[in-house]
Amino acid sequence: MKGHFCFSKMDLFPRFRQFVCNLQLIQEGEKILLGVSGGVDSMVLLDLFLRLKKEMPLDLGVGHFNHGLRGTQADSDEQFVKDYCTKHGIPFYSSRGNVAEWAQKEKRSLEEMARIFRYRFLHEIMYGNSYQKIALGHHADDQAETVLFHLIRGAGLRGISGMKPIQGVVIRPLLFATRNEIEAYANDREIPFCVDETNMDRRYARNFIRWEVLNPLKSRFGEGVVRTICRIASASAEIIPLIEREADLAFVKVVRRGPIGEILLDLSQFLQYFSIVQKAVLDRIVLQFFPDGISLKSTEYDRVLCLAFHGRSGQKTILKNKIHVFKTGSNLAFLREDGELPQEIDVKMGQWVELWNGMKFLASPYSGDSIRFSEKDPNTEYFDMERVHFPLKIRRWKRGDVFIPLGMSKPKRLKAFFIDEKISNYLRPRIPLLTDTEGKRILWVAGYRMADSVKIKDQTRSILKVQLQFFS
Structure with missing residues (x-):
C-alpha cells in the first residue's frame, strides 16, 4: 500500500x-x-x-x-x-x-x-x-x-x-x-x-x-x-567500552573450551569480578552459541549467577530453551542441546559427520610424514588402520560399557574410567564414543582416551586419523 x-x-x-x-x-x-x-x-x-x-x-x-x-x-x-x-x-x-x-x-x-x-x-x-x-x-x-x-x-x-x-x-x-x-x-x-x-x-x-x-x-x-x-x-553507551574492555580481559582468564566443546567458566576467578562485568562475560558465552546475537533477560542473568554463587554440584538451569548450564565443582559448564541426543550415528570415511551439541566428526586416512604426539590436539587421534574393523559408528555411553584405555592391558568399565578421570555426570551421556564391530568395541572416548588395541606401533603401515570439532 x-x-x-x-x-x-x-x-x-x-x-x-x-x-x-x-x-x-x-x-x-x-x-x-x-x-x-x-x-x-x-x-x-x-x-x-x-x-x-x-x-x-x-x-x-x-x-x-x-x-x-x-x-x-x-x-x-x-x-x-x-x-x-x-x-x-x-x-x-x-x-x-x-x-x-x-x-x-x-x-x-x-x-x-x-x-x-x-x-x-x-x-x-x-x-x-x-x-x-x-x-x-x-x-x-x-x-x-x-x-x-x-x-x-x-x-x-x-x-x-x-x-x-x-x-x-x-x-x-x-x-x-x-x-x-x-x-x-x-x-x-x-x-x-x-x-x-x-x-x-x-x-x-x-x-x-x-x-x-x-x-x-x-x-x-x-x-x-x-x-x-x-x-x-x-x-x-559511553560507559560500555570500559565494561567491554574489562569483560574481554576477564573472558580470556575465566573461560575455556572443555573436551567435548562445552564452555567452562572458572568460578573461583569469575566471582571476583563486579556483577556488571560478570554479566558481560555471560553475554560473550551466549554469543558462542548464537553468533547472530541474542541477549539474556534479567531473570536469566539472575538464574545463572544464583547457580554460580549458591548452586550445588549437579544442579542446572536452561537459557533460551537450548543452553544447558551445569554446576560442576568449581565450574559452570555451558552446553547447547538441540532436541533428543541420537543413540548411534554411522561414520563414512572422509566425510564430516554432524553429531550433537554442536560437534562434528571426521575419520580419514593419514598420509603425513610424522606425528608429533607431544603437540597433539586432545580432540585428534591416530590409529593403526589395519587393527580397526570397519564400519565405524559413533554412539553414546551404555550401561555396562568397557574398553581398554591406552597404556593398559585389561578392560576397564567405562563408568570407572569416568570416575577416575573426574568426568562429571552431566558430560558422560554426551561424550561421543567411536566404535567398530557394529558398535561393540570402543576405540576412542572422544576428547579423553583412545583404546590401547589400536595404538600405532613401529610396524604400523597405514594410519587412520580421527578428529572431533565444534561449531556454533
Whole structure:
C-alpha cells in the first residue's frame, strides 16, 4: 500500500550529511549496501544517500528481504523496491524465507526471527558482493522504543544503551532524526513508499510499545521525550567500552573450551569480578552459541549467577530453551542441546559427520610424514588402520560399557574410567564414543582416551586419523 504524510517542509539532508561526516560512518569511494523494506524510513534513507552520492563518490546497492508474512502485499513491496532501484540504476538484491515456520521451530518471536533472517541475508550480500558497509534506516523513535523495550524486559546497561550509530559493518545514519521529521521529509520530497499495515498490530511487542507507551508519553510530555530517552541511551553507551574492555580481559582468564566443546567458566576467578562485568562475560558465552546475537533477560542473568554463587554440584538451569548450564565443582559448564541426543550415528570415511551439541566428526586416512604426539590436539587421534574393523559408528555411553584405555592391558568399565578421570555426570551421556564391530568395541572416548588395541606401533603401515570439532 502506497502512503504519504502532510507535514511542513523540513530538509534533513544537511543534518544527515553532518551526522555521517562527524561520526565517520562512511568514507569516499566505499560500497554501501542499504537495507530497504519499502517503508518510509528506508526510502528516505535511500533518497538521502542518492543525494549524498552527488557530492562524494559512493557505490550503492539495495538489499530487500521478504519475510513471507504478508502474502501478496509483501510481494508487492518487493516489486516496488525493485522497480525504484531499476529506475535509479541501483543494484537490487532480494531473498525470502519462511520466518513463521522457523520462529516456531526455534521457539523465538516472529520479530526476533525476522531480524535474524534479515541481518543474515544482508551480511551474505555484503560479503558476496564486496560492499564495505550495511546502512539501516533506524531513527530516534526506533532508538527510544528499543530502550523502553529493553527496560521492560529487565535488560542491563547494554540494553538501555540502545543501538549504536556504527556497529561493526552496520551503520545507522538516521539515528539523529525523529519519525515525524522523516515523514515530513518524505512528504516534501514526494518520496514514494509502502505502508506495512502490520505495524499497527499491537500484538507485536514493538508495536505495543510504540502505540501504547511511547506515543502517550509524547502526547503528555511533548516530542522532546524521544530526545531525552536517546540522551539516556548515549550516556549509557559511553560507559560500555570500559565494561567491554574489562569483560574481554576477564573472558580470556575465566573461560575455556572443555573436551567435548562445552564452555567452562572458572568460578573461583569469575566471582571476583563486579556483577556488571560478570554479566558481560555471560553475554560473550551466549554469543558462542548464537553468533547472530541474542541477549539474556534479567531473570536469566539472575538464574545463572544464583547457580554460580549458591548452586550445588549437579544442579542446572536452561537459557533460551537450548543452553544447558551445569554446576560442576568449581565450574559452570555451558552446553547447547538441540532436541533428543541420537543413540548411534554411522561414520563414512572422509566425510564430516554432524553429531550433537554442536560437534562434528571426521575419520580419514593419514598420509603425513610424522606425528608429533607431544603437540597433539586432545580432540585428534591416530590409529593403526589395519587393527580397526570397519564400519565405524559413533554412539553414546551404555550401561555396562568397557574398553581398554591406552597404556593398559585389561578392560576397564567405562563408568570407572569416568570416575577416575573426574568426568562429571552431566558430560558422560554426551561424550561421543567411536566404535567398530557394529558398535561393540570402543576405540576412542572422544576428547579423553583412545583404546590401547589400536595404538600405532613401529610396524604400523597405514594410519587412520580421527578428529572431533565444534561449531556454533
